[in-house]
Amino acid sequence: MHENKIIIIGAGPAGLMAAQHLALKGFKVHIYEQNKAAARKFLVAGNGGFNLTHSENLESFLDKYGSPEIRNIVQNFDNQKVVQWLADLGITTYVGSSGKVFPTKNFKPIHVLKAWLDRLEELGVIIHYEHTFLNFDLSTVILRKNGEEIEVNYSKLILAMGGGSWKKTGSDAKWVEILEQKNISITPLESANSGYETNSVFHQLQGQYLKNIKVSFEGHQKTGEIVFTKYGIEGSPIYYLNRFTRKYNFPLTINIDLKPNLTEQEIVVGLSGIDKISSVLKKKFKLSTTALNLLKTLDKENYTDVDKLSKLIKKFPIEVLSFRPIDEVISTAGGVSFPSLKSNFELKDFPNVYCVGEMVDWEAPTGGYLLQACFSTGVWVAKAIADFEMDIDE
């Protein structure tokens, strides 16, 4: 057992993964968590199907991450390693039709978490609940427990406090102010994996789905399913576009291809010389009721002109006004900026202090890519600390 005391702040997936890998290397690990229980957001992520990673080949998998720093780290502990890690916890997995990796049906999210926490306990990891991180210096962390401040010394400190969405799960992003006061550069947190608020003309479609459509923006495109809501649109192709639209000012226009498997010319030919446009769209082109309702929001000039209508079926414009509020979205972009971190994710200005998980400045779409990067950064930092300590011991 190493003498050095490892302190981790935050018992989410990134912190727990760092803890497991350090404990496996013989380190004594203490996790401090402000909630009464571990990994509440991890459990929330399991509500609509517990999508722990994705099965696609590594090249396109890594493509989902905008930052090269994260790609490198995910490659080091990739999707196959996540599946192996789960198997080692006794959790069997399967690949869904979308390629997403889920625990088999006999394992609910709480079972996965329990198996993981049991393993951590066997490895001697201690989790101190109801401890809120307030500050740190070069050797000490200040925490609040039952209204009192306590100080804990560390040899290595890992910050794993998550992003800023779904505050009720504990990820309240109060760390942003604490780190900024220490002149650590933080890219402002913004909504990610977020729906868009749209022009109100589309609100009448609330509750209606569009399936097998392609959504695009400035050359970036994604096929899938979207749903209209009382404020706008949601769905994984929409979340995929987030990182590209982020670089532009709202309002902006994204486009929907309502018939990806037909060319514009084929649609023109099919519509030419007919009277009952709606009937052809429905019977010949098999457009869904939602697609027809969407086209009915067009003015008469566009709806009745074959060339214009064909163009619009292939490239229907949706004016989007903003992302959804941060607290309601699946994840946040932004966080501790890469220039303030060394390649091992140690803060340049605070030796022995590391950052992992969603609190670092990367973003990725849903589909298992978020949890994957949280796991991978946890392993990365654990390995950096263990390798460093091994070098010193030798």
Ligand SMILES: Cc1cc2nc3c(=O)[nH]c(=O)nc-3n(C[C@H](O)[C@H](O)[C@H](O)COP(=O)(O)OP(=O)(O)OC[C@H]3O[C@@H](n4cnc5c(N)ncnc54)[C@H](O)[C@@H]3O)c2cc1C
């Ligand atoms: C609705 C929803 C659905 C999702 N679906 C998916 C999905 O299908 N696939 C996917 O890959 N990802 C999904 N995610 C995202 C995924 O859950 C997160 O990216 C992931 O949990 C982030 O892990 P983390 O360890 O970095 O932070 P978190 O899980 O946020 O954990 C951070 C921990 O730190 C604690 N903490 C924060 N501040 C302090 C403090 N000051 N003192 C002490 N403790 C503190 C928090 O209480 C929390 O326990 C979803 C998220 C949501 C909200």
